[in-house]
Amino acid sequence: MRAVSQQALGGPDVLETVEIPQPTLRQGQVLIRLAATSVNPVDCKLRAGLVGFLGEPPFTLGFDLSGAIAEVADGVTEFRTGDQVFGMVHTRTGTYSEYVTARADNLAPCPAGLDLATAAALPTxxxxxxxxxxxxxxxxxxxxxxxxxxxxxxxxxxxxxxxxxxxxxxxxxxxxxxxxxxxxxxxxxxxxxxxxxxxxxxxxxxxxxxxxxxxxxxxxxxxxxxxxxxxxxxxxxxxxxxxxVTGRPSRPDLIVIGKLVEAGQVRVHIDRTMSLGEAAEAHRVSETGRVRGKLVLTPW
Missing domain, CATH: 3.40.50.720 (NAD(P)-binding Rossmann-like Domain)
Structure with missing residues (x-):
């Protein structure tokens, strides 16, 4: 599968599309075919080495995701194949990729009436x-x-x-x-x-x-x-x-937020949607500090 990875710390140009094996599931996880992810300012800091909780490269950036569940591991009862979900992950394998593994308890059903690209702008x-x-x-x-x-x-x-x-x-x-x-x-x-x-x-x-x-x-x-x-x-x-405060994955919080979105009481604004193939340019845009709302990335 394709993913955006980096072999070194540095500017946006260190981001490159590579072919890597599709991730395998562990107990309690699901495999999601990515519909969209988003750029958060911390992504740029991690890429540049200004914060280092992912360790040394290579790694794949990204915390937000939305998509359809492609596979369910043992121990998961709340979701099934085909369910549309959104959520947040904290892993070195990130969400800038075609498929993402995530703990089921870090995910929630996508809010009714919300397209998957917009849902990916919400979690973090x-x-x-x-x-x-x-x-x-x-x-x-x-x-x-x-x-x-x-x-x-x-x-x-x-x-x-x-x-x-x-x-x-x-x-x-x-x-x-x-x-x-x-x-x-x-x-x-x-x-x-x-x-x-x-x-x-x-x-x-x-x-x-x-x-x-x-x-x-x-x-x-x-x-x-x-x-x-x-x-x-x-x-x-x-x-x-x-x-x-450090935003942390939470299904209960995502469910409450999703209900507010469904009711029209909260909306997320998307500044622009770009392709994961344009991840480097998306990081340049993010670093201008002129983004209103969120930048969303969809697969290649």
């Missing part, structure tokens, strides 16, 4: 946003600041926070403000022209999807009992208000 971004708000214990009436609000995680966090009854403030380029208002954001700050620390205060939760010096700056706008949640490394250090 939606799980990260959902679990961040759970970690923050965000409550109705609280004020939440979402940095990079128009990105993959950010635009879903805006919607989840709105559903919880929160007052949503977002930082984003001005061109994305109308998009975010339509998703439920009440206040928007153009970070290219305005310092958010001078524009707002008394925030109950800051969700940092930028990292770096945004950490200490976010602490300055928190209320006395505010919470700072980040998905990236920042300069906050040991502050007791700090917590790190």
């Amino acid at each position: 971004a939606a799980l990260t946003a959902w679990q961040a708000l759970e970690l923050a214990e965000l409550r109705a009436g609280e004020r939440i600041l979402v940095h990079a609000a128009a990105g993959g995680v950010g635009h879903l966090a805006v919607q989840f926070a709105k559903l919880r009854g929160a007052h949503v403030i977002g930082t984003a380029r001005g061109v994305n403000h109308e998009f975010l208002r339509d998703l439920g954001a009440e206040e928007l700050i153009d970070y290219t022209t305005t310092d958010f620390t001078a524009a707002i205060s008394d925030v109950d939760v800051a969700l940092d999807l930028v990292g770096g010096e945004y950490g200490s700056r976010s602490l300055r706008v928190l209320s006395p009992d505010g919470r700072y949640i980040t998905a990236l490394q920042s300069d906050v250090g040991e502050d007791p208000r700090y917590a790190l």
